Structure formats: C-alpha cells, structure tokens
Amino acid sequence: MYDWNDLKAFLAVAETGSTLAAAQTLRVSQTTVARRIAALEAATGLNLFERRQAGYALTPVGEAMLASAQAVRDAADRFDEAAGATSRDAGGTVSLTTMEIFAVTVLPPILRDLRAEHPAIRIQLDTSDDQRDLAAGAADIAIRNSKQPTGAGLVGRRIADNPWTVYCSRDYADRHGIPHTRDELAAHPFIGGGGYVWEPYQAWLRQYDLEGSVVMKYDTGTGLLAGVRSGMGLTILPGFIADREPDLIRCIPPRSDDTTGLWLLTHERLRHVPRVRLVLDFLAKELMKLARDH
Structure with missing residues (x-):
C-alpha cells in the first residue's frame, strides 16, 4: 500500500520534470522525493518514470x-475545502460548565468576543459549583479548578496555575492594614x-486555628468575592481571578504545596x-492570553 505523500511526490515530479523542482514545490529534500518515487513504484x-x-x-x-x-489530488482538495468550510461555519449550541465566580469575572468579555467572531455558536452556560459529569453528557x-481532573474519558489542557490564598480589599487595607503572618491574620x-x-477553605x-475568625458565610464563590x-x-480566593481584581490585595503568598490549576476539559468523544472544537480552541487562546498578560 502506498503513502499519500508518495502520490504527491509522483504528481510533483510529473508536473515539474525533476526531483529537484518537485522538492522545491513540496518543500522537502530532493532525496526525499526520489525515495518516495521509488517507494510508490515498489508498492504498485x-x-x-x-x-x-x-x-x-x-x-x-x-x-x-x-x-x-490527479483525480485523487482533486478529491483530497475538495475534502480539505469541505472540512474547512464545516469548521468555519460550525454552529449550534455548546454547553459550558464552570464555577459562577469564573462566569461573572473573566468569562463575559471572552464570550462576547466569541459571539462576535462566531455568531452561529450559542453558549449554554451552567454556573453550578457542582462538578458536572462530562462522560454522562451533562x-x-x-x-475546572483542580489539582488533577478526574473523570472517565476527559481530555484537555492545564491553562494556568491557580492557587488559592488570602485577599482583602484596598479599602480594608487602608483602614485596617494588610496582615502578613498567621498571628496578624488571627486579628x-x-x-x-x-x-x-x-471544605478546603475550612x-x-x-x-491555622482560624475557624473562630469567620464572621459571615456565603453560599457561593461569587459571594466571597462580593x-x-x-x-x-x-x-x-483563586489567584487567577483575584489577582486580576484591581480592588483586591493579596495578603500572603499561596502555600508552596498548592498545585491547583485552571483546566479546560471536554470528553474524548466530543473533541473533534x-x-x-471551535469553542475549545477559542477559550484556550483567550484564557492563556490572560495568563500570559498577568
């Protein structure tokens, strides 16, 4: 069985008359072209020539x-054009799940730009703090904010480090100072x-024996931020969010053993x-840009 690249070499040599000219057309070495011609002749x-x-x-x-x-090449070209058009014209609903704190801070401008660039895409946003089962189609x-995501068939990438640590507002710091040690935090x-x-917060x-310092509890991460x-x-709060809040100040560094990251995930059956794929690539590009720019 011959390789498609062998057939491309055959066409290039037939149309240019030499392995050197074909190599320049294909942007490979002359030796590679000659080897592919020999391989095609051996396979057939x-x-x-x-x-x-x-x-x-x-x-x-x-x-x-x-x-x-040439007919094979024309068919391959039509396939590439159709695949590109399908990708460009991809439309329909994509369901996205994330914590509410991400949905109301970094995501709105990203989703706005996604809509402007790909108007045929509709986003269904789930802001539950419960971890949705992608394998089950949820x-x-x-x-996802996680040290290492778990779940059957998950694929994706770690976008950035996202350790959690202590923050206060600038107004609070002006009135009460910024605590930097455990003893100062206790006050x-x-x-x-x-x-x-x-659960991890508690x-x-x-x-650090600071449970008695809690004076109010919110039900959501967005409540903490407010x-x-x-x-x-x-x-x-998570550093990826809080470090981008102009009104907040980090009080102490994250713990050195906090390997929490921000992950972009899908299920393997959906990746193509x-x-x-369009939404995954767009989100990855924009979130990684945020991580680099910070």
Whole structure:
C-alpha cells in the first residue's frame, strides 16, 4: 500500500520534470522525493518514470496513471475545502460548565468576543459549583479548578496555575492594614463559605486555628468575592481571578504545596465535533492570553 505523500511526490515530479523542482514545490529534500518515487513504484509494481540525465520523464504506464493521480489530488482538495468550510461555519449550541465566580469575572468579555467572531455558536452556560459529569453528557466543556481532573474519558489542557490564598480589599487595607503572618491574620475577620470551596477553605482555617475568625458565610464563590470587595474582611480566593481584581490585595503568598490549576476539559468523544472544537480552541487562546498578560 502506498503513502499519500508518495502520490504527491509522483504528481510533483510529473508536473515539474525533476526531483529537484518537485522538492522545491513540496518543500522537502530532493532525496526525499526520489525515495518516495521509488517507494510508490515498489508498492504498485509499476515503472512510472524514466531516469534521464535531463530529469525524470513519465513512462507510458506513468502517463496512463497520471489522470487517476490527479483525480485523487482533486478529491483530497475538495475534502480539505469541505472540512474547512464545516469548521468555519460550525454552529449550534455548546454547553459550558464552570464555577459562577469564573462566569461573572473573566468569562463575559471572552464570550462576547466569541459571539462576535462566531455568531452561529450559542453558549449554554451552567454556573453550578457542582462538578458536572462530562462522560454522562451533562456538559460539552468544563472550565475546572483542580489539582488533577478526574473523570472517565476527559481530555484537555492545564491553562494556568491557580492557587488559592488570602485577599482583602484596598479599602480594608487602608483602614485596617494588610496582615502578613498567621498571628496578624488571627486579628482580622474572615468571610467564609463559597459553595464547594468551603471544605478546603475550612481545612485551611483549621490548620491555622482560624475557624473562630469567620464572621459571615456565603453560599457561593461569587459571594466571597462580593464580600471581600465590600471591605467586610478577609477571604480565600483563586489567584487567577483575584489577582486580576484591581480592588483586591493579596495578603500572603499561596502555600508552596498548592498545585491547583485552571483546566479546560471536554470528553474524548466530543473533541473533534466542529462546534465544540471551535469553542475549545477559542477559550484556550483567550484564557492563556490572560495568563500570559498577568
């Protein structure tokens, strides 16, 4: 069985008359072209060219095969054009799940630009803090905060580091100062809660004996963000979000063992669906740009 690249070499030599000119057309070495011609002749059992000092000339058999080879190339070109058009014109609904705190901070301008560039795409946004099962079809794409995502058939990429640490507002810092140590933290009120965030958050507070410092609890991560913006006290937030908030100040560095990252995920059965692939690529580009620019 011959390789498609062998057939491309055959066409290039037939149309240019030499392996050198064909190599320049294909942007490969002359040796590669000669090797591919030899491989095609071996695979078909046909002598396609006469090797002459002035170049390569088609044999009668080669002449007879040329039209078929050109038809294969034309069909491949039509396939490429159709695939490109399908990708460009991809439309339909793509369901995206992420934490509400991401949905109301970094995502709106990204989704606005996605809409402007690809108006045929409709986004169905799920802002539940519950982790949706992509394998079961609960969503097409997830933006997830995790040390290492788990789930059957998940594929994707780690967009950026996203450790969580303590923040306060600038107004709060002006009125009460910025705590930098455990003892200083203990003298300040904490805003707790934050949905699924609360379990690791509470473990962090317990480790530093600060559970008694919590003066109010919110149900969501967005509530934490609103509370700390108001100057009510300190809270723990993801750095990817909080470090981009002009009104917030990081009080202490993240823990050195915090390997939490921001992940962009889908299920393996969806990765090549045009509308899903389009949204994945767009989100990856824009989120990674945010990570680089910070």
